[in-house]
Amino acid sequence: PQPEATTQIDSLCPYCGVGCQVTYHVADGAIVRTEGRDGLANEQRLCVKGRFGFDYPRHRHRLTMPLIRKPGAPKEPLDPADPFTHFREASWDEALDFAAAGLKRPPSALAGLGSAKGSNEEAYLFQKLVRTGFQTNNVDHCTRLCHASSVTALLEGIGSGAVTAPVAEVANAEVIVVIGANPTANHPVAASFIKNAVRKGAKLVVADPRGQALDRFAEHSLRFRSGTDVALLNAILHVIVCEKLYDADFVAARVTGFEALAEHVMAYAPEVMAPVCGIEADTIRAVARLFATARSAMILWGMGISQHAHGTDNSRALIALALICGHVGRKGSGLHPLRGQNNVQGASDAGLIPMMLPDYQRVGEEGRRARFEAAWGMDLDPTPGLTVVEMMDAALAGRLRAMYVMGENPAMSDPDLSHARAALAGLDHLVVQDIFLTETAMLADVVLPASAFAEKTGSFTNTDRHIQMGRAAVPLPGDARQDLWIIQELARRLGLDWRYSGPAEVFAEMTTVMPSLGGITWERLEREGGITTPQGKAILFDDAFPTQDGKARLVPASGIAPAETVDGDYPFILTTGRVLEHWHTGSMTRRSEVLDQLRPQAEITVNPDDLAALGVAEGGRLRMESRRGAVEAAAKPDPRLPRGLVFMAFCYGEAAANMLTNPVLDPMAKIPELKVSAVRLLAL
Ligand code: SF4
Helix, strand or coil: CCCCCCEEEEEECCCECCCCEEEEEEECCEEEEEEECCCCCCCCCCCHHHHHCCCHHHCCCCCCCCEEECCCCCCCCCCCCCCCCCEEECCHHHHHHHHHHHCCCCHHHEEEECCCCCCHHHHHHHHHHHHHHHCCCCEECHHHHCCHHHHHHHHHHHCCCCCCCCHHHHHHCCEEEEECCCHHHHCHHHHHHHHHHHHCCCEEEEECCCCCHHHHHCCEEECCCCCCHHHHHHHHHHHHHHCCCCCHHHHHHHEECHHHHHHHHCCCCHHHHHHHHCCCHHHHHHHHHHHHHCCCEEEEECHHHHCCCCHHHHHHHHHHHHHHCCCCCCCCCEEEECCCECCHHHHHHCCCECCEEHHHEECCCHHHHHHHHHHHCCCCCCCCCCCHHHHHHHHHCCCCCEEEEECCCHHHHCCCHHHHHHHHHCCCEEEEEECCCCCCHHHCCEEEECCCHHHCCEEEECCCCEEEEECCCCCCCCCCCCHHHHHHHHHHHCCCCCCCCCHHHHHHHHHHHCHHHCCCCHHHHHHHCEEECCCCCCCCCCCCCCCCCCCEECCCCCCCCCCCCCCCCCCEEEEEECECCECCCCCCHHHCHHHHHHCCCCEEEECHHHHHHHCCCCCCEEEEEECCCEEEEEEEECCCCCCCEEEEECCCHHHCHHHCCEEEECCCCCCEECCCEEEEEEEC
């Protein structure tokens, strides 16, 4: 029996970008129960993570004191049963002095990785510290592994990287396209809005090489070949252009580049692309007609589109599809890249990216940079900084010598982990600020114990551009401290005289340099709980796009093959992702008792016929090898998977899927191709 709740605090779920509003029921300083509130994005619903994944802050491995690596202790992954072997406890003064001393280097030798799980205020202060304290733009976060390619294509095409309409708008859509996303597992409450819309008559198209639970709601379920998104989408565009199904008025009034796009897609006839993408030409034609003739249509996409060597091209094709059919800026229509982390939208808006200052102001544009130089009182670096994977390359090459990592776990989330872990271990100085001794923290020189979600107050921006208040519900354990306090203490030791009294003061400063926050005050956020940006508009671009001429730009897409394909040595394609019960690298959910019991072990999911051919039964052990590494895990048959395709979640430290993944980058967005790696399977 649970103790009787004594306090109720209105806050948010700490996991995905849906941003469900939650009431925490607190007794004796601990959350004992959660309850969905009537938020815009959840209407009282919660998924299994929001309902049961609240106990991780009290896990026995929670960091409660600063740690400093013992002299001579090797930098290596540690035994999870005794992860503290190589560290000793330190006072805050000693740890902060040590951390700051190692960060006093030439700007080009320094970098920072902030967090999409922190608040907007933490993201803003973190990037400001890197830009003014480190004096470099080498600052990034997990958006680089997430929707960097979507944002690149959206900024290029429509002048804005955020969604044009919220998930809930599917209720007004005649057609819904879900491509490269598995909302039932990764955005479960969003999936419930989609299912409800289908029950009320909307037609659903699901495009996913793996197959998924939403397939049974779908008019068309397209299990196309992994990495052939552009072949499929350009073939759909071909049909719409050839059959003149596009919205000629919308195109004439609001779009440029139609002629070039129309000419480009002539080479992608459905009959030509069918053998490439594995979808029959007649099905491609039917989907094209359904989408183009709908009065309203929404496209929602995820990492299956973005995490490719041609992720920007994939998104360009999707944007073109919506634009030529006029499915943007209208009720029930829009482009919606489903954001993964609960604050990846806000962290990006706040400038936690190497080429842009807050509000997507490019560091290289003098006039825009000058505004921040005036506001922050110092000259800023005009050169775009290193992205996540580039940081690891620079570290291995010896150019990057020290890093400050707040709340991210690149030693689990980066591609080709042997490479990434060697890069982190080879640094002269690694400062990690986190709530657990993550795989990244195990490689640190100094570890700063920080605040968990339910221990802090701050604003968070969900996938719908809705800024919402997360409120502290429980006290910090031991001598752990607020992330904002830690960032400021480091800043002071690096010569910055920062004395923000709390998140409200940081947010007030943000509103002075970020026009997108116009009209929003901390008091309003506290009072209203959530406010949609910009200017309260749920559906954007009903009259003009935020481009120089007010028109959207169509950009033809060409990349139709993944960087790595199967051969005799590596005959399977591995695609990675998440599972319903676990979140990203597992640092939180694997320390949540209920969630870890529901999904306790790493699994390699394989088509049953492939598994039979290997002579392995369900639960038997498999070894999976790529050109970069190997893991071993239990075999799990899944009849939805086509033969030759393998899936593995990347949350299990004991079998880290990213040991195998391909670090090849999309040339525009610098996002790695985490979704397609050639592998082989061996029975153990
Ligand atoms: Fe939390 Fe996302 Fe589940 Fe909502 S859908 S409860 S935000 S994990």
